[in-house]
Amino acid sequence: MTIRTEPMTVNIGPQHPSTHGVFRLRVTFDGEEILQVEPIVGYLHRGTEKLAEERNYTQIVTLTDRLDYVSSMINNQAYCLAVEKLLGAEVPPRAKYLRTLTAELQRIASHLVGIGFILQDLGTLGTPLMYCFRSRERILDLFEMLCGARITVSYMRPGGVFFDAPTDFWPALDQFLKDFDTEFKEIEQLVLENEIVMVRTRGVSLLPLDLAINCSVSGPVLRASGLAWDWRKMEPYDAYDKVEFDVPTAINGDNYDRFWLRIQEIHQSVRIVEQCIRQIEPGPVRADVPLVLRPEPGAEAYGRVEASKGELAFYLVSDGGISPYRCKIRSPSLINLTVTEHLLVGYKLADMIVTLGSLDINMGEVDR
Amino acid sequence: MNCVLGPDNILHDTVLYRVVYEFVGQLLPCWLSYLIAGFVIMFFLINAVLLGAAIFSWMERRLIGKFQNRLGPNRWGPFGLLQPIADLIKLIFKEDLTPRAADKIVFAAVPIVMLAPVILMLAVVPFAKDTALANLNVGVLYVLAVTSVTSIAIFMAGWSSNNRFAMFGAARGVAVLISYEVPVVISLLGVVMIAGSMSLADVVNAQTIPFLLVQPLALFVFVAGTAAELNRTPFDMAEAESELIAGYHIEYSGIKFGLIQAAEFGGVVTASAVIVTLFFSGWSGPASNYIGWLWFLLKAGAVACVFIWVRATFPRLRIDQLLALAWKFLLPVSIINLFATALEVYFLRDDAGSLATSDLWIMAGINFGLAALSILAFGTMIREKVRPVGSGDASPSPLGVSIAESS
Numbered sequence: 001m002t003i004r005t006e007p008m009t010v011n012i013g014p015q016h017p018s019t020h021g022v023f024r025l026r027v028t029f030d031g032e033e034i035l036q037v038e039p040i041v042g043y044l045h046r047g048t049e050k051l052a053e054e055r056n057y058t059q060i061v062t063l064t065d066r067l068d069y070v071s072s073m074i075n076n077q078a079y080c081l082a083v084e085k086l087l088g089a090e091v092p093p094r095a096k097y098l099r100t101l102t103a104e105l106q107r108i109a110s111h112l113v114g115i116g117f118i119l120q121d122l123g124t125l126g127t128p129l130m131y132c133f134r135s136r137e138r139i140l141d142l143f144e145m146l147c148g149a150r151i152t153v154s155y156m157r158p159g160g161v162f163f164d165a166p167t168d169f170w171p172a173l174d175q176f177l178k179d180f181d182t183e184f185k186e187i188e189q190l191v192l193e194n195e196i197v198m199v200r201t202r203g204v205s206l207l208p209l210d211l212a213i214n215c216s217v218s219g220p221v222l223r224a225s226g227l228a229w230d231w232r233k234m235e236p237y238d239a240y241d242k243v244e245f246d247v248p249t250a251i252n253g254d255n256y257d258r259f260w261l262r263i264q265e266i267h268q269s270v271r272i273v274e275q276c277i278r279q280i281e282p283g284p285v286r287a288d289v290p291l292v293l294r295p296e297p298g299a300e301a302y303g304r305v306e307a308s309k310g311e312l313a314f315y316l317v318s319d320g321g322i323s324p325y326r327c328k329i330r331s332p333s334l335i336n337l338t339v340t341e342h343l344l345v346g347y348k349l350a351d352m353i354v355t356l357g358s359l360d361i362n363m364g365e366v367d368r
Numbered sequence: 369m370n371c372v373l374g375p376d377n378i379l380h381d382t383v384l385y386r387v388v389y390e391f392v393g394q395l396l397p398c399w400l401s402y403l404i405a406g407f408v409i410m411f412f413l414i415n416a417v418l419l420g421a422a423i424f425s426w427m428e429r430r431l432i433g434k435f436q437n438r439l440g441p442n443r444w445g446p447f448g449l450l451q452p453i454a455d456l457i458k459l460i461f462k463e464d465l466t467p468r469a470a471d472k473i474v475f476a477a478v479p480i481v482m483l484a485p486v487i488l489m490l491a492v493v494p495f496a497k498d499t500a501l502a503n504l505n506v507g508v509l510y511v512l513a514v515t516s517v518t519s520i521a522i523f524m525a526g527w528s529s530n531n532r533f534a535m536f537g538a539a540r541g542v543a544v545l546i547s548y549e550v551p552v553v554i555s556l557l558g559v560v561m562i563a564g565s566m567s568l569a570d571v572v573n574a575q576t577i578p579f580l581l582v583q584p585l586a587l588f589v590f591v592a593g594t595a596a597e598l599n600r601t602p603f604d605m606a607e608a609e610s611e612l613i614a615g616y617h618i619e620y621s622g623i624k625f626g627l628i629q630a631a632e633f634g635g636v637v638t639a640s641a642v643i644v645t646l647f648f649s650g651w652s653g654p655a656s657n658y659i660g661w662l663w664f665l666l667k668a669g670a671v672a673c674v675f676i677w678v679r680a681t682f683p684r685l686r687i688d689q690l691l692a693l694a695w696k697f698l699l700p701v702s703i704i705n706l707f708a709t710a711l712e713v714y715f716l717r718d719d720a721g722s723l724a725t726s727d728l729w730i731m732a733g734i735n736f737g738l739a740a741l742s743i744l745a746f747g748t749m750i751r752e753k754v755r756p757v758g759s760g761d762a763s764p765s766p767l768g769v770s771i772a773e774s775s
Contacts, residue, residue, distance in 0.1 A: 008532060016613060017609060119683060122610075122683035123601060123604070123608065123611075124601070124682065124683045124684075125432060125679055127680050127681060130436035130438065196685060199685070200684075348687070348688070349612075350684070353610055
């Protein structure tokens, strides 16, 4: 006996607890199975690129905070690198180390949010998420000591950083690293070998490496498919050429690998932070750049970093004025979203939520 | 008018009922006191469930707060104990919305159909010696029958809401409830066989040692099945907050939502009460003739805490994995338990057909070994089957382009 069924179209989002912001997916289901996916973005569009044309170069730093609001330090860094390339300014070594250190702390915080929300999407009642947020709060506290803000930091400036770290920052950082070791072990024990997590995520939403490359996916999503591609290694910026770290990769490119990879990257970030603490030396923290920047007319620069979600880049064109003629942002979340349809079709509703979580998108960055 | 319940009456053993009936019966005609006593009993019952649900909701939120490194509700009353009342007042005064396209009668009936079985289930559970509100001789069967009504309520909610998320939740919920009913029923047969009776009072009396020790496999299956029927993680398919937002009760608001929540929390309380009665020797304990109710409450609280603990820890299974777990793991395991218990009872019972305490210890020894063995065996067997096919090997790209090598 065959039962007559018909496909059902459901809008997942823009108001849905698991779309990580105002993201909408128009999904056609056959029962629980996904037949067709259409991602719809643009609900959080704030016109950052156009706004940047109306601000001067220092003011744009505050706009970058609001792109990927869980890793604003790294956004600052990418923008400042682009402006420094535009000016040809040289950053003092202490500022380079401070940038590297804060960017890695931000990467830890961002990955903690990422893995916490994958587990939340898997259906845990917030316990692993709260474990992750416990450590993330400590990092935000450190940022508050540095610059007074926790989320929208605006700590970096073209030519260095805004201010040197206060003296009580270093002992607090040491204490954090010591506590984080045990706290993170707890999270790993809770989730890494959990049978339900394995069963739910392994072999689901496989991303083959060739597809990943063709869709120009970057960051942990690409590395989980097996390519050791990391701008910190390929094209070292700031102090990344002075520190040692590995680029972890996974093989399968499934949800578990993307989840596992972020945990491994946190370990590497801790390594980098520890080396920065050892290597950093006293000195100036900001190059001697004028207050209002006026790059050469016609100058262009492309500054890219390995952000927590992938390759984040700012392309700036100057017309000699105090604000850029054009500011193009290459945001990793938007480009990582291009593979959603390949990842989701054929899997179930429950898998879809986890896959979205494993891509670790951030709507502030997708819509800009 | 001296109304007396004779020993042949089914309600004779219900001390509370008899006392009220005979007290009122001194003044009023017997048929009226029969009704009044019934209402008094119902009043106790409904309030016991609702109060239990309120206390459980407070306990769950506080405990999960502790699990998660935060405080939980702590503003109203000592330790936030009045929080459920504050929540209730809020829910009563909220607007009660009914979607325009909803089937209005069915939609409105759902909270009642949800809550009724939870209250009814408690009627046969003995809180202390001779205090079951109705000592039915088919108590176990009654409990199983009444719990099944919940699946109808979930489907009514999903269908009448006219919402696709609710429909998803309802379809999932019914699939889960129907699947998990089977192993739960079979796991309870072992208990019934040892006790030699379906009456819950007799089951408690038969537990010279708690059936937790004699029937570990049945306890495991029953707790897992109950968690699935109560829609609690790792089996909370029908609600699945991260997927279906709220599942079958997505369209409910105000006091209707409150009643559904009360049914959910009350369901855990009554399920804990049933588990305590069947496996943790109910009200028995030191000085149980006097403080049996205290033992009962303590044990039920402990079981409820286990449910909270599991909820705070585990991720959710997917629907196909969940059904596979029911049919491929819990069902065979419960059948093994049934056969083993049947053989043990057949060989160990004496001429009168009853089992001595020493026999129960022998059974405990055998059954624990069996439980470990069968959980291990079926656990390993299901492990690979649950995992989706093709794990580990990448499928060819739809774009048909591949790269030669990666650095």
